[in-house]
Amino acid sequence: MLGKLFQIEYIKTSLFKPFRIIITLHFLLYVIAILFGSNINISIPGFSFRKLYMFPDVWQYFTWIASWFNILLVIIIIMLIGNEYNFKTFKQQIINSFDNYEIIAEKTISICFLSIYAFCLVLCTALISGFIFTSELSFSIVFQNSGIILSYLLQTLAFMIFGMLIVILFKNTALSIVLFILYRFLIEPIFRSFFSKDFRIFFPSRLFSNLTPLPDAFKVNYENSNINIITTEEITSYSPESWLHHSIVIVYILIFIFISFQLIKKQKL
């Protein structure tokens, strides 16, 4: 069953030109961002840029960089699902004996595979960078803090599921992309500001972003330099190891999938 859904999604996705373009763009932008950073030789007391490319800091730094480009993965998912509404192919699948839950399942599979791709990309680049730049290697240094890469996997999954919910709600690709960006960078931050500090971190976009926080090396630098950065407060209040935060993200994912399923069930496809 899962194999069948994967095969169907593979045919639809792999031959969709915008998918190939955006996924290539995602890969290139991420690699360029990393390569660009590796050439910066800033070294101030308590902070060295080169250190970010060494184990164990590389895990936190690379996942943080990769999180900038999650928006591209969300756009891919919105386009793929928007296509189904545009071409009315969800309707064709129902005619061909698919159930609503199979429709949600096949899209969730696409999301999982995109998350795994992003995960593997960060894993490989972090390992390569770590082995190149770290002078003293040991098992404990290599894998210290490496758990954050699983947080990154969860983050990509959460953002794409959120994108899926939006496009299923509005059934329109362009509108959904615009709304996602507005929500992520404008609506939620404004809305969040009305709530207390303790409550703010539980908003979905904030919560998902906090899974890959600003690297500790930067935070130390901020504290040392007395730079007044508005996000510092929220960043320092987050603990990525917190199982509670991860659990809440998982609950959000499940809720978004459930709402998507209910919407598909009620929609005139």
Next chain:
Amino acid sequence: MLTILSVNNLSKHYGNIRAVQDLSFQVKKGQVYGILGPNGSGKTTTLSIITGIVKQNNGSFSWFEKGNHKSLRLKIGSFIESPYFYPYLSLYKNLEIICLTKNIHSSEINNVLGITNLLQRKHSRYDNLSKGMKQRLGLAAALLGNPEVLVLDEPTGSLDPEGIADVRNIILEQAKNGKTIILASHILDEVEKVCSHVGILKNGQLIASGVVNQLLKQQNIIIISSSNNDKLGEVLKKALFIDCVEYANNEYYIVLQQGYTATDINKFAHDNGIILSKITTEKPSLESQFLELIK
């Protein structure tokens, strides 16, 4: 004979609009059942319900006397409204997706593309096809898996005459092979030429149904004239077996009572000293029956 589809008191409304009201009909194995009705009569809604796209508000339907479980849909090939495919994929890839969805082996793709004369275009992108080819691909998709039943909604809609003939021939060929076909159309000529049975819908209700030939086999119209039409008119007034007479274009249009034929009117005129210069019988078309019913 096996009942392929049984529809019982089906109703569907969208807000205040009643798309289908208390609809009941049956389709037996091997029938080509036409659902005929003007636009907005509930044809597409009916087919959407029986193919699982739309859920009814009331009533039920049963496929193959076994209910409406989704596994039964695998035995049905459907083409609702217009074909829905991925425009950026080739014909072959589009059909491959359907094969995977319906658990059909992809070796069948070439077969259905052959039946619909699309084999040579199998690697063309869907959006490069003409409208007629797209309709034929829709039929090819419905034929995948050699389904026992075909559900077709306006399969020749907006096609040119050549395209209509192509699609119609494919349907007739499938009917000859013993497939049960349920076809919705507002094109009377299509139903008349393709279907064995017909149900006529108006405002979501079934207002007539039966065998197409029987629906057509109602009172024939006899057209007569003579060199002296005034005298003929006087004579016709005396004929007691005539239901109705109308005079137009120097001809009399007559509807006879049940059991009387053109021979009887010819004999009656001759017996009254009139030699008819013209006597023809005209069958009322399904169109006239249909228009009469939906008035």
